[in-house]
Amino acid sequence: MDERAVREMVSETAMMMALAGMAEAFGHVSARFGDGFAITSTVPFLSAGPDDVIIVPDTANPPSGGGGAPLETPLHAAIYLARSDVGAICRGHSPAVVLWGVGTNDIPLLHGLGALAGERVPVHPDVDLISTLDQGSAVAESLGRDHSVVLRANGCLAVGESLLEALTRLYFLEERARVALEAPTERGEIEWGGRLRHTAAELPRAMAWVEATFDTDGFI
Numbered sequence: 001m002d003e004r005a006v007r008e009m010v011s012e013t014a015m016m017m018a019l020a021g022m023a024e025a026f027g028h029v030s031a032r033f034g035d036g037f038a039i040t041s042t043v044p045f046l047s048a049g050p051d052d053v054i055i056v057p058d059t060a061n062p063p064s065g066g067g068g069a070p071l072e073t074p075l076h077a078a079i080y081l082a083r084s085d086v087g088a089i090c091r092g093h094s095p096a097v098v099l100w101g102v103g104t105n106d107i108p109l110l111h112g113l114g115a116l117a118g119e120r121v122p123v124h125p126d127v128d129l130i131s132t133l134d135q136g137s138a139v140a141e142s143l144g145r146d147h148s149v150v151l152r153a154n155g156c157l158a159v160g161e162s163l164l165e166a167l168t169r170l171y172f173l174e175e176r177a178r179v180a181l182e183a184p185t186e187r188g189e190i191e192w193g194g195r196l197r198h199t200a201a202e203l204p205r206a207m208a209w210v211e212a213t214f215d216t217d218g219f220i
Contacts (some may be wrong), residue, residue, distance in 0.1 A: 006031055006038045007050035012092070013163040016214040020047035022092040024168055027155070029087040030076045031163050033120065035059065039066035039076055042096035064131050071131050079159060088163040090170045093155035096177035101150045107176055109192060110183050114176035115199045116206055117158065117169050119192075121176065127153040143220025148173045168207045 014029040030039035036056040042053045063069045077208035107121040124142040143149040148158040160166035
């Protein structure tokens with residue numbers, strides 16, 4: 001994929017993310033590109049285009065803010081360095097996840113489609129902005145082999161092989177947090193072993209729904 005195509009896909013995903021309510025003034029979207037990655041700048045998602053996407057040529061040497069790059073660019077770099085399977089990252093501040101993130105407990109799995117965010121959703125305990133590779137490496141350690149992580153008092157992120165997968169997992173992370181916040185406190189234990197075998201098959205259908213629902217064609 002050439003640079004222009006990557007820029008267009010990153011900026012379009014950012015617009016979809018904003019339309020889905022996953023980000024307001026703060027958030028970023030990135031995708032692997034060459035030896036580095038492409039990442040959204042600090043321009044608001046709904047007014048940003050391909051030319052506002054920043055190319056980071058070397059994942060091991062990311063900028064830490066400045067020149068329009070998000071302060072947390074090293075966060076994306078650290079996850080790419082730690083996870084060769086990750087091709088894209090969506091970092092947002094969706095409402096229910098923000099509420100859940102005032103604490104440190106994992107977001108429990110209480111409904112089947114919540115597993116699209118991962119079998120486990122941990123909370124990274126550091127409330128600081130992740131502006132260095134060392135801090136980013138700590139987030140990557142909290143994420144482990146999972147698909148999403150909550151950053152305490154500071155939103156969340158989801159990863160995927162593609163931009164659409166990362167966005168879809170972020171969307172269902174918000175739903176998982178909302179269910180956890182609104183579900184009755186008195187509930188029986190759930191055994192998920194058999195149900196989770198269907199999650200991989202549900203992911204493409206969920207991705208197609210997200211793509212169709214938040215389609216940016218004709219958006220002005």
